[in-house]
Amino acid sequence: MSAFKRKRGGQAPGNKKAKKAKFVADTSEAPKENEQEKTHEITVPAPVSQGKWKNKERVLIFSSRGINYRTRHMMQDLRTMMPHSKADTKMDRKDKLFVVNEVCEIKNCNKCIFFEAKKKQDLYMWVANSPHGPSAKFLVQNIHTLAELKMTGNCLKGSRPLLSFDPKFDSEPHFAVLKELFTQTFSTPRYHPKSQPFVDHVFTFTINDDRIWFRNYQIMEEDAALVEIGPRFVLNLIKVFQGSFGGPTLFENPNFTSPNMHRRQIRLAAAARVREKQMVKELQKLKRAGTKEDVTIDVTADVFLTPADETPVLIQTEAPEPKVVKKNKHKAFKRQRMARK
Amino acid sequence: MIIDSSTMESEDEESLLGQESEDENSELSDSELQEAFAKGWLKPGMNVLVDKTKKHVNNVEGLKQCLAGFRKDLPWAERLDMTNLPAEDVIYKAEGKKPAVKIGDVNPDDDFQREMFFYRQAQATVLDALPLLSKHGIPTKRPDDYFAEMAKSDQQMQKIRKKLISKQLILQKSEKAKKLREQRKFGKKVQVEVIQKRHKEKRDMMTSVKKFQKGMTDKLDFLDGDQKKPREPSQAQNKVAKDNKKGPNAKRKYKDQRFGFGGKKKGKKWNTKESHNDVSGFRAKVANAKGAKKGAKGGKQNKRPGKSVRKKTKSRS
Numbered sequence: 041m042s043a044f045k046r047k048r049g050g051q052a053p054g055n056k057k058a059k060k061a062k063f064v065a066d067t068s069e070a071p072k073e074n075e076q077e078k079t080h081e082i083t084v085p086a087p088v089s090q091g092k093w094k095n096k097e098r099v100l101i102f103s104s105r106g107i108n109y110r111t112r113h114m115m116q117d118l119r120t121m122m123p124h125s126k127a128d129t130k131m132d133r134k135d136k137l138f139v140v141n142e143v144c145e146i147k148n149c150n151k152c153i154f155f156e157a158k159k160k161q162d163l164y165m166w167v168a169n170s171p172h173g174p175s176a177k178f179l180v181q182n183i184h185t186l187a188e189l190k191m192t193g194n195c196l197k198g199s200r201p202l203l204s205f206d207p208k209f210d211s212e213p214h215f216a217v218l219k220e221l222f223t224q225t226f227s228t229p230r231y232h233p234k235s236q237p238f239v240d241h242v243f244t245f246t247i248n249d250d251r252i253w254f255r256n257y258q259i260m261e262e263d264a265a266l267v268e269i270g271p272r273f274v275l276n277l278i279k280v281f282q283g284s285f286g287g288p289t290l291f292e293n294p295n296f297t298s299p300n301m302h303r304r305q306i307r308l309a310a311a312a313r314v315r316e317k318q319m320v321k322e323l324q325k326l327k328r329a330g331t332k333e334d335v336t337i338d339v340t341a342d343v344f345l346t347p348a349d350e351t352p353v354l355i356q357t358e359a360p361e362p363k364v365v366k367k368n369k370h371k372a373f374k375r376q377r378m379a380r381k
Numbered sequence: 382m383i384i385d386s387s388t389m390e391s392e393d394e395e396s397l398l399g400q401e402s403e404d405e406n407s408e409l410s411d412s413e414l415q416e417a418f419a420k421g422w423l424k425p426g427m428n429v430l431v432d433k434t435k436k437h438v439n440n441v442e443g444l445k446q447c448l449a450g451f452r453k454d455l456p457w458a459e460r461l462d463m464t465n466l467p468a469e470d471v472i473y474k475a476e477g478k479k480p481a482v483k484i485g486d487v488n489p490d491d492d493f494q495r496e497m498f499f500y501r502q503a504q505a506t507v508l509d510a511l512p513l514l515s516k517h518g519i520p521t522k523r524p525d526d527y528f529a530e531m532a533k534s535d536q537q538m539q540k541i542r543k544k545l546i547s548k549q550l551i552l553q554k555s556e557k558a559k560k561l562r563e564q565r566k567f568g569k570k571v572q573v574e575v576i577q578k579r580h581k582e583k584r585d586m587m588t589s590v591k592k593f594q595k596g597m598t599d600k601l602d603f604l605d606g607d608q609k610k611p612r613e614p615s616q617a618q619n620k621v622a623k624d625n626k627k628g629p630n631a632k633r634k635y636k637d638q639r640f641g642f643g644g645k646k647k648g649k650k651w652n653t654k655e656s657h658n659d660v661s662g663f664r665a666k667v668a669n670a671k672g673a674k675k676g677a678k679g680g681k682q683n684k685r686p687g688k689s690v691r692k693k694t695k696s697r698s
Contacts, residue, residue, distance in 0.1 A: 173451040189544045197530045203462035204506035213444040223462045239521050244503045249489035257503045264507040290444050294437040
């Protein structure tokens with residue numbers, strides 16, 4: 041990267057971004073800063089959070105197999121946005137879901153965002169509080185990633201977000217649970233070692249059309265001029281469970297139709313339309329054929345019949361005489377006649 | 382399966398239902414029906430299969446308990462969450478329209494409205510949160526010399542900038558092209574007009590020269606060139622007033638006379654006393670014109686000189 045990315049003024053004691061800690065985040069800075077270190081005297085960097093980091097919230101973000109590129113990029117974007125997240129390899133679909141809890145335990149995470157792809161088309165997202173807490177399953181739609189050129193905003197990597205919720209989240213108990221879950225999952229803990237001290241972007245969760253819309257905006261000006269950073273997606277709540285990745289169902293969304301059902305309905309509707317058209321055609325054919333009647337009796341046949349007078353029936357028993365053919369009576373041919381003259 | 386028996390009251394309904402139930406009951410085997418009858422489920426009348434309405438779980442108590450169990454009472458500085466309605470719609474206010482958008486009224490299919498709703502919600506959050514943040518000592522403005530890694534790489538931002546610039550360029554180009562097209566049209570018009578004017582001038586010059594040759598005029602004003610007298614605005618006004626006063630065109634008048642009000646009456650005399658005494662066609666100016674202007678209306682501009690004068694001028698030229 042270019043030189044201007046070097047951090048200047050990083051020696052202040054109040055700045056907890058000691059160079060050692062930043063090694064992980066800015067791998068590109070490492071060689072240059074090592075050179076600097078050599079020239080200056082070696083200072084023992086202060087402990088990362090200076091003991092202030094209390095809220096130990098860690099989120100495990102990973103997916104199952106069979107996700108497509110868009111999902112993968114979105115997952116990576118979420119990991120970028122949330123410095124308190126951890127990544128893991130793809131989980132095999134053969135394993136049962138509660139295996140995820142064990143993975144979380146191994147990674148020492150207490151929240152989990154798990155992406156599950158079915159049929160290479162539908163994406164489901166689980167947001168869970170790992171050991172005992174509630175979990176929720178969503179259907180994800182309308183994914184747009186950070187890399188889209190229409191998302192023109194940018195923010196510090198690892199800066200803490202403001203969270204903005206719709207007042208509808210306070211109206212229903214299941215939404216209240218979701219709000220708490222989102223707050224704990226998405227908010228970066230204060231003094232987290234990988235976080236930046238500035239607040240320069242805001243996550244929005246809005247409820248509209250029975251779905252939760254997620255947006256991420258950068259705060260450009262103090263007068264609240266915003267630009268969208270991305271990613272953005274829409275969550276359709278399916279169920280809320282009491283346990284993590286299992287347990288009794290606390291809430292089921294009555295308006296949710298699974299994508300399979302949805303596709304099936306569309307297909308049935310199309311089929312029904314075709315059948316209707318065929319039926320209509322057949323009916324029309326019948327109508328046309330039906331109106332044609334075979335006319336056997338002509339009703340108008342005896343309109344012009346006038347009763348004639350009775351005549352005696354003459355039956356000839358003998359054959360009539362042959363007609364005398366009056367042939368030419370010895371008439372000579374014309375030439376001969378002319379010759380005679 | 383649930384079997385519901387209806388009474389014999391509405392017979393039409395039953396006949397309809399009966400058709401359906403016939404199909405459905407035919408799916409049930411006889412043995413099943415016998416069993417159901419034995420148990421006393423089947424009653425006299427029509428029996429119709431009814432779908433059990435699916436119950437959706439909504440364990441409010443459970444939800445509340447769960448929430449109470451796992452919520453963490455963290456100070457606001459840790460959570461940084463706000464719940465608020467969208468900010469005032471400035472554009473709507475400016476236009477004077479009443480913002481009809483409340484929560485739940487946003488049409489999810491209207492992309493622009495929906496996105497503006499989200500945007501304003503974020504705006505309201507930011508506006509409410511900024512004083513709180515400053516109170517807790519959380520900075521929002523980055524100092525100018527604070528450089529750190531951004532969520533999007535520089536390359537990405539360059540791409541975005543290029544895209545925006547290219548969009549702007551395209552827009553500018555299209556605008557330029559439009560303007561050029563307009564100019565060309567206009568330019569063509571102007572060119573045509575200029576050419577026509579030139580032709581006209583040439584024609585006029587030739588006619589005036591010919592007239593002079595033939596002896597119709599004895600003035601050589603046309604040789605002075607295009608010396609347009611500066612028209613005063615009052616003169617222009619006068620001209621306009623005069624035109625208005627003279628009323629309709631001579632052509633219009635002629636046509637009116639011939640075809641207007643039922644047309645010409647047949648068999649009317651032509652050369653009568655009245656027509657002879659009628660001096661409305663007399664224009665004193667034209668008759669007594671000595672050096673009339675070129676543009677003057679009515680009558681011949683230059684009277685044809687006499688035979689002797691013509692001969693003289695003819696021989697001279």
